[in-house]
Amino acid sequence: MILNLDKNKKTVSDNYDAVIIGGGPAGLTAAIYLGRARIKTLVIEEMIPGGQAATTVRLENYPGFPEGIGGAELGSLMEKQAKNFGADIIYDNVIDVDFKNEEKIIKLNKREIRSKIVIIASGAKPRKMHVPGAEEFEGKGISYCATCDGPLFRDKNIAIIGGGNSAIEEAIFLLRFVKSIIIVQDLPKLTAEKILEERLIKHKNVKLTFNNKILSINGEKEIKSISVEKTNSKKKMDIPAEGIFIYIGYIPNTDYLKGHIELDKFNYVKTNENLETNIKGVFAAGDVCKKTLRQVATAVGDGAIAAFMATKYLENEGG
Amino acid sequence: MGILSQEDSDYLKKELEKITNNVIIEFFSTDNKDKCEQCDNIRAIMKEIMDLTDKVSLKEFNIDKDKEKAEKYNIKMAPVLIFNNKDNGNIKFYGVPSGYEFSSLIEDIMDIGTGNIEFDEGVEEKIKAIDEDVNIMVFVTPTCPYCPAAVRTAHKFAMINPKIKADMIESYEFPEIADKYKVQGVPRVIINEKDGFEGALEQEKFLEKIIENL
Incomplete structure (x- = not known):
């Protein structure tokens, strides 16, 4: 203690x-x-x-x-x-x-x-995210502080937006509480230190997705998904998530x-x-x-x- | 060995020497072992403090056995620490006040023990003038550095107006109630079961939120 x-x-x-x-x-x-x-x-x-x-x-x-x-x-x-x-x-x-x-x-x-x-x-x-849904769900499923809010996402399937050091460090911390994590990155690779990446992908309940432009965060009372557009194919898709942590600089x-x-x-x-x-x-x-x-x-x-x-x-x- | 470092303990001893009024704290535990996982930690924290001063006292009750008393102070769940100098019990810590909330506990003790409670300009009069029941719940986690500011503002308001009841609730220890109030970011403040807001607001803005929700 x-x-x-x-x-x-x-x-x-x-x-x-x-x-x-x-x-x-x-x-x-x-x-x-x-x-x-x-x-x-x-x-x-x-x-x-x-x-x-x-x-x-x-x-x-x-x-x-x-x-x-x-x-x-x-x-x-x-x-x-x-x-x-x-x-x-x-x-x-x-x-x-x-x-x-x-x-x-x-x-x-x-x-x-x-x-x-x-x-x-x-x-x-x-930096705050500015897409439809981001403001409405802040503090109601979207967090910018894993240390503060991590314990509130026990057994949830969450998404992390970003791929730098902060995103990956906090993802590793959040694995103590959450059921699964998907890393949603806008670039074709992570920008975090290699050692962090290695440590992250050892976990079976972690997935990564690249080249995503975030379009909106969706849900009614609670967050359900993130809509993204693939930066190459321009294909649109929804990524399910019950909570979102944002690390975009x-x-x-x-x-x-x-x-x-x-x-x-x-x-x-x-x-x-x-x-x-x-x-x-x-x-x-x-x-x-x-x-x-x-x-x-x-x-x-x-x-x-x-x-x-x-x-x-x-x-x-x-x- | 104690939980506090020697340095913290020396500092605290000096601070606690400034107390002039006895501070009466009551602790309600529960027979439910799962719920009482943190009870020993709470007892240990209070012992650390009481080893340094004789101006702070602690009495232990049991929410399942001392039902009448629990009801009188509107205690919904345990473990809980209540400040009870005025036999009102309107200042509460539900769950263990560890991490950053330890400072909230100490500052509450100092405020009540010295009678010097600091307010921003013009706030004190307005708080004292509120003549309606106000229930404030402040949801926290012990690892949240922004949370004590919200807890302290709510508790200070309760110190100068007995109609205001202010609870700190440790979200991780009370997941059912945290879920009920949709706590997904801390500090989250709920006023009179109605509206809530996230974040630590200045006293003036906090007061505005109270008035909006009367």
Whole structure:
């Protein structure tokens, strides 16, 4: 039995040298580096330490943990490490920011925080599916979080839409509960790591189907099937399913930044190689950035670089 | 050895020292062994807490034997923990408060034990003003990081208005009732047996949903 104890009840000040938006691997790594540079640092996290990684059952490709490590456990270890070096952490939502002046303002639900520098590490969230039925059945048979909702699909025949690492990792987790799984992929192959694919197809109650364009999700009170069109033959068919988990990529958490900072056409934060944004004193790190690979291992590297550049900025600008 | 790490246990001890009012918790178990699979875990969690403070007390009852009492507090099933400082029993945890829900249990204890319950601006008055019976059910799983926010909001509302009854229900332990309310995503909130919503809403929006369903 696991007991997760939330140990962040302390009040924080309204003025910091550095504020990090987001307490995932990128943000917490930045907090470790800034803390060690003796810079007064605050991390603002919306939900739980570890961010998206915390909803991953097991991370197997993050170095240092040969047996793998639970995402939530890694998150809370990183949080502890950041706090050991003096960073403050609060749980709140950033509603708006003001980067117009040298002093940056971060607006939360009930307060404003002022800081000399800001590191944006607010990450990304699962991309929602937009086909008929997808919205109606969300939370009623369609889920975007296997860790949260997996136990509710006991003995059901489910479909997973997607074929990347998240889709296959979560499929393997869901096999603990469900009766059968069909992986519905749009491409002619899976894009997940080979080791995950091997592990998945060992299970007899797993099937895969490729080249599917999703047309709709069907059912009356409950989900019955997914209508697809074969991308080659254009043939239409129905795939029966009693529940659906969707892993079709991510979108960045940048709504609160619109109009304040330069974003790319997919709303990821644009940075240079030093992770500086177009605003002086504002840096970005992790999944929220325009980048090629979004993993815990790359987020951690970003956090270190952003913190290093921020430290240099504070020294040169006279802080 | 206890379930909590030394670090968690040290932290908790310090927190629990802030309690000024005794917190009365009652536990209803059941003779049905299948249903009571988690009963020992619940007892173990409560023991961990009570080893750290003498301000929290636990009394055990049996839903099959103490029928009158169970009825008084509108207890539908067991195992359940109820907060019963006001002899009202309107704050309940059906099933084991483990995983992320352990924090909900601790925060409830701290709120009731210190009397400091935090609300967003303007919400407290509106909740206190509700003069109708409100039954809130919050379905969770222990592995859902988004769930405690919904449980805590419902429980906080119940702390300041005795007409509001707020239940956390662990969906995996009570599959029949989870199925009945079509729980396929958590947190799922049902108000007065009627409408439901998924996800953790801010206090203000949660309150709006309550009013819509009165």
